[in-house]
Amino acid sequence: MxxxxxxxxxxxxxxxxxxxxxxxxxxxxxxxxxxxxxxxxxxxxxxxxxxxxxxxGLVNAHTHLEYSLFRTMARPTDFLPWIRGLVRASRLRDSFWGASHWEKAAASGIRRCLRSGITAIGDVVTYGASPVVAQRAGIRMRAYLEAVALAGSSSEESLPRLESALSSDTFLSPRIAPGLSPHSIYTLSPQVLSALRSLAGRRSLPLGMHVGETRHEQDLLRGRGPLAPQVRRWGLPFGPSFRGSLAGYLEEHGLLSTKTLLFHGTHLTDRDLSKIAASGATMVTCPRSNALLRCGIPDYQRWRKAGIRFVYGTDSLASVPDFDLFEEARLVRRSLPESGSVILRRLTLGAAEALGLAGSGxxxxxxxxxxxxxxxxxxxxxxxxxxxxxxxxxxxxxxxxxxxxxxxxxxxxxxxxxxxx
Ligand SMILES: [Zn+2]
Structure with a gap:
């Protein structure tokens, strides 16, 4: 042809x-x-x-296709009430419809991605549906299987579940590649983070993780703010005497490498940024979602000074109206002037490389x-x-x-x- x-x-x-x-x-x-x-x-x-x-084809480096039917949630809301609403809505759908809901949502998201010129997706997979649907639909995907709140149960119970999901036939398809997504520092215990790091190492899997999406994560390090109760719940080592940094914590658990994608990075200190840049990890910025959830958008000038590598994602349809990656790129360009050719490269080859999809872009x-x-x-x-x-x-x-x-x-x-x- x-x-x-x-x-x-x-x-x-x-x-x-x-x-x-x-x-x-x-x-x-x-x-x-x-x-x-x-x-x-x-x-x-x-x-x-x-x-x-x-x-x-455009590459959307961060989304959650399984949330594609939560479009009514994409309206200005503060981050914490929004995420609590998302968890409630997810539990409800899961108990009523189970897998059929997540498959329908992922299929709807994939249709929208294709209509948006997107040929490859970095997807965070919570319910196991999106890689299966992507394989059927013919789109390319790096499927980051999500580990969230595993701290509530012992890692011995939860990790085999992830291991068996990684052995699914779906990943035999050349278009669907696996990865792991430890959700965040506030939903996983240090022990589970280390166990996930070892699993990723054993299987040679890239990691994708939400980092610094809200300012509450920086407050949490000092044991302050609305996430502080997690310190006790998940056995997190934070509090007034904690001297480390967010990126330092990730580094300590072996989570920063050239195979790591960090989603958002809206609230990071200069110390965090220089550690991330030195590690070779890539940031995925989703400024429209950040703005809608009143998180503020990253300070891209500071990113540039620190030498941060970044690409664009949209995040899910629960926090953006559509999968328009050009809109994301133009919003970044308002505070970081870059040439059209640099931006087109980030939208395509840069993001494909960040997802480890070597043949695309x-x-x-x-x-x-x-x-x-x-x-x-x-x-x-x-x-x-x-x-x-x-x-x-x-x-x-x-x-x-x-x-x-x-x-x-x-x-x-x-x-x-x-x-x-
Ligand atoms: Zn996300």
Whole structure:
């Protein structure tokens, strides 16, 4: 199959007008001028998108697809009442409908991701549903299996459950890769954090963890604020005499490495930031969710000074209205001016690398054919800057994962003809 567009942005090489990719077996075989591709492969099926530009598929580095049916919760609320509401709503759904609810929610989330040009997802999995549904749907995923509140039960009981989930057939699929997500420092005991670290080490799994999402986590270290009761509940070593830092605590438990993703990092000290930067961990920023939950958004200038590596995520539909990664990137750019090409790279290759999805994120021969087509008025003259400033869910024309066309926007005329017919 040949897929062509008015302009192609490979990300790892300069963009080109009237170009395309040739795809077989789910892999990009060639990137080049349309005329040449058609001449050398005249019998190939040709999908032409003359009104669009072709970019690598977008990568959403942080979400919880199983919460996709909690959309009414995405309204301005303080973080703690919001998360308590989320836990209550989840328990209710789980007791009434169990797995069928989580599968339906994950399927709805995946459809929305595909409509948003997203071809790969870093998903935090609480109920086991999203990797199974993702595998069926054909989208790519790093599934971080979540460990939350394991401190209530002994790690001997809970870890085998995670181990057996990791042995699921779903992870035999080349598109679905496992990871572990110790939820946060305030929902897991130090013993469980260390046990999770060993499990990740034994299985060579990357980690994804919520860190510094609210200012309450910094208060907790000193035994203050609304999370302070957790000190006793989970046996956390915090209090007025605790001299360590948030990132120091993660480091002590072996949780910081080049294979670690840290979600949010809204409230971190300079000491935290320099430790995180030195560890090679990557931060995932989700500023729209942070703003909605009144957490404030990260100080990106301080991130830059500390040398933090970061990519974008949306978080779940329980705290954002949609999966528009361009909106997240533009919100970051308000306080951290960066060029269109740097941002496009973060949205695609940077995030794929952060998730350890080695084959995705750029348009080159030998890479996975994960593609998004975006309708941009500038057409063949479009630049990376146009892609970043005009990119939007409503402009996604098609999404391809592993060479399969998983979403194609119906044109208004075609929809009208179908309705009349
Ligand atoms: Zn999250």
């Amino acid at each position: 040949i897929i062509s567009a008015a302009r192609v942005f490979p990300v790892t090489s300069p963009s080109a007008a009237y170009a395309g990719v040739r795809v077989t077996g789910g892999v990009i075989r060639e990137v080049g001028p349309i005329g040449e591709l058609l001449r050398t492969h005249p019998k190939e099926r040709h999908l032409a998108f003359p009104d669009s530009v072709l970019i690598p 750029s348009l080159e021969a030998g890479r996975d054919a994960d593609l998004a087509l975006l309708r941009i008025p500038a057409g063949s003259a479009a630049t990376e800057e146009d892609v970043v400033t005009q990119g939007a869910v409503s402009r996604i024309a098609a999404t391809v994962v592993g060479g399969r066309l998983l979403y194609r926007r119906r044109s208004r005329e075609a929809a009208a003809i179908r309705r009349e017919g």
